[in-house]
Amino acid sequence: MINKFKNKSILGLVTFLLISGLMLSFTLKNDKLFTIAKNLDIFASLVRELDSYYVDEIDAEELVTIGINAMLEELDPYTEYIPEENADDFRLLTTGEYGGVGALIGNRAGKNMVLMPYKGFPAQSAGLRIGDEFLKVDSVNVQEKETADISALLKGPENTTVSVQVKRGEDTLSVELVRKKIVISNVPYYGKVDNQTGYIKLSDFTTNAAADVRKALIDLKSQGITRLILDVRDNPGGILKEAVEIVNLFIPKGKEVVRTIGKLESVNSVYKTTKSPVDKDIPLVVLINERSASASEIVAGALQDYDRAILIGKKTFGKGLVQTSIPLSYNSQVKVTTAKYYIPSGRCIQAIDYSKKDISGNGSSIPDSLRNEFKTKNGRIVLDGAGIEPDTKTESKTYAPITYSLVARNHIFDFGNKFFIENKEIAGPREFKVSDQVYEEFVDWLEGKEYDYTTFVEKSIEDLEKYAEKEKYYEDIKNQIEDLKKKVTHSKEQDLITFKDEIKEALEDELISRYYYQEGVIEASLKNDPDIEQSLEILTNPSEIKNILTVSTKKK
Template sequence: MKFISRKSIAIAFTILLGVGVLFSFTAKNDKLFAIAKNLDIFASLVRELDSYYVDEIDAEELVTIGINAMLEELDPYTEFIPEENSDDFRLLTTGEYGGVGALIGNRTGKNMILMPYKGFPAQAAGLRIGDEFLKVDTVDVREKETADISKLLKGPANTSVFVQVKRGDDTIAVNLDRKKIVISNVPYYGKVDDQTGYIKLTDFTTNAASDVRKALIDLKSQGITRLILDVRDNPGGILKEAVEIVNLFIPKGKEVVRTIGKLESVNSVYKTTKSPVDKDIPLVVLINERSASASEIVAGALQDYDRAILIGKKTFGKGLVQTSIPLSYNSQVKVTTAKYYIPSGRCIQAIDYSKKSDSPSASLPDSLRTKFTTKNGRIVYDGAGIEPDELTEERTYAPITYSLVARNHVFEYGNKFFLENQEVPSPREFSISDQTYEDFVAWLEGKEYDYTTYVEKSLEDLEKYAQREKYYDDIKEQLESLKKQVTHSKEQDLITFKSEIKEALKDELISRYYYQEGVIEASLQNDTAINQSIAIFNEPKKLAGILTASSKKR
């Protein structure tokens, strides 16, 4: 029986380093004495477990589990980074790594390429979406975890790696020269119409501000007179990059964000330091519930200065700042050291992790949220992310569409189509013809994609409640009649929801020919938030009214 729990191991505060130094402090300092005492207990515990436990144990693994369990008690963002994970951490902060330039993952139980990055070794060598990995160098990787294959593919720039993949019935082998891979923070920018520019910002790694600046200057040279900056699904990153992006649109010397923590050394005020690229261009920032951290700094600061209209959904609400602190043996800890406050003075952290609760979150109730005002006097609130000025309605999809995508039928048909068609029109011109759709429907014959519709699920719930509350016998006949009427027909749903299934097919097929940039470009036409932005741009009085209103609905 294994009786060591994660929580019991979490007695420790860190590895055994520095125990002797800590013991040099006297017991007068109760806090330091308590730390030293518990470290000694932890060291003794691990040592005795290693000696006496009935089975062989991996002491290093247990210590790591203990460290991670301890940090989980604090917040989700404080984490231990061992030496072997340093490359992955560097990728998150810099956007750079040595490798072949491809996103890989597991689909249909097979490890394969999900997206080769344009211009990098994998794409240049002709590897495609859907290529299944067989070997990397001499290692058979068919049963390996995706993370293990990723490690094999990565390595110093200008070194070679052998890759063997399966494509349909063919086996393809290539030698790839690893390169320094720099993932752009702006995978796409372009013109939505003659007047409107669009910039998609997906990360805040090194050079994020430079990437946005270059895109903005290029779009202005093409004659745009208004701009949409899209930070939806952007998890954030380097704070300095967020400050510089805000600086593109507001004058020099303005406060963008301040950090306040327990230590004086982490208290800082970040101001704009340069002249803006354009402080007057009408600006919309698109946000959603997955816009976090640096994304919220950009959106919140521009909202506080009434410089942009925010459209979309309320953001995630991450107002915590992390600092990387080096530890021994090339490990490090990313620790929450401060909270950040945007120009109006509000902190938009949504969850108070210091309050231990049985509930999944300790969100601040609306009644305790504090009111602040923007530069023009608009009312905004702290404590729950950044709220948009204009909400976007949530788009829903039919159960059949979800099923076809989730069961990878759309993905697999994309592989089939790509093998049979050498080229397709540009992303904005390409559409799924009725002939292609009919081919897809025929290809689905015999494949499993059953699902439960919303109405069917509602009837199932009604039947359960009726049985529980003793009404079932009274309405049994009516329920059975309703069931027969609403039992879905997959064939009919393929007709009823043809347009949205076509849209899912289009995105998948476009990715095969035009990669990530093409998928983004193709999606612009049917993007509700973009259409909403253009409608507001086309009503200058409404735009000005939103930015100058003396109150803001909560």
């Protein structure tokens, strides 16, 4: 009897707690919905009253958009509002397709101009060149317009015409272009570095990225390559599915590539390879750097976790957040962070915690002491919380101040325009070299042009002088400082000799771009790329490959 009463009491207590919990959950949910509704009503009322009473006329739509964007900035940099008028730009980012003329445009020295016509598209076919300055698009004078405004004028439905007026040197030209569907390839270049080593440059993860890589890989294999370099440096990422399929080119069917975990069950997914690989054995290097992000990090990280590739370069950006596009009213949408992704070892490579911000509103980096250890298939230690770290690190290439100055002041660019007008052709991207004669022409052309700069040593002496004055030591050491100044004061003429090789390299890239476009620039860059050199050293040494992929080289 006592036990029966006891059981009933326990059952009654459990029932009471369940009902109470449900009521509390219902109340909390209702409270949250009420809070949202209340604040939305306040916001709408505020905009209405501002529109009625504010002393000057206001643009209510602009104010609301500013408010939305300010609200989203409190979350993370990847959650963003996309109004209807920006839908085409957003579609371009995800699909790589748009209706237009096929040219990269930008502003140089206050002039809007063509920076790169894409090969085979209307701008290039109609004869537009790098350096052509935009004067008019149709009847609109665009000399004072923003680059984005000019880009919008050039875009439009396929098979419609747009007239542009450009200035080339002293000449003014009018060109009529027929807009076409522009599909930007995710693989702007692939080829052979040497007789046995293939190279694929993957610049984006828009629609068909995996198909583009697959096609390049199959073609290279038909040419007899026995090893491969996949370059995702400077690749900002894109469509997750494309990253999974690219990994699938190199690992077997049924393997997990990435999983997404978020607040809602509907966003939790496991992405596995679904096809037979193109080549699961070819020795593989993936090149990464600090601007490799998101889908690039999934590809690099998954291949590292399976010990399928050697990563060479620099630590990646560290974006482990997944965004989902959600439609809103009036054809607008929001791209919102819904989950984090985790690669096969179990690590998340997100480097910034946006839930913990400093007084300036910046997210906090994850300290090394809180980073966790995970293991690759072969037992190598890898860490979470700060991007993907390469198996072999390389140093960034540095340039002398004179080279930076010549590039920043557009002297390299302008000489490229001059050279192209005067020379109909040059040797191929790998064969072309700036001769001493051409370099001397460049030096003579620089005569009278402004490109002054401060060297690192000169800046250090300036800092020394300031600190000496601040700390009252200047009078004691001013003679020595003046002597140092005299000894290290740079001579532009001498620097043009001292740093001739690297200035020639910058000139070569600029000149090659005029004749061979984006593909030629990439191909030419392979000649002087330290990451490529490091890749070849490792790929041609099987024992080194085995050592890197089987020995733990990372420590917490």
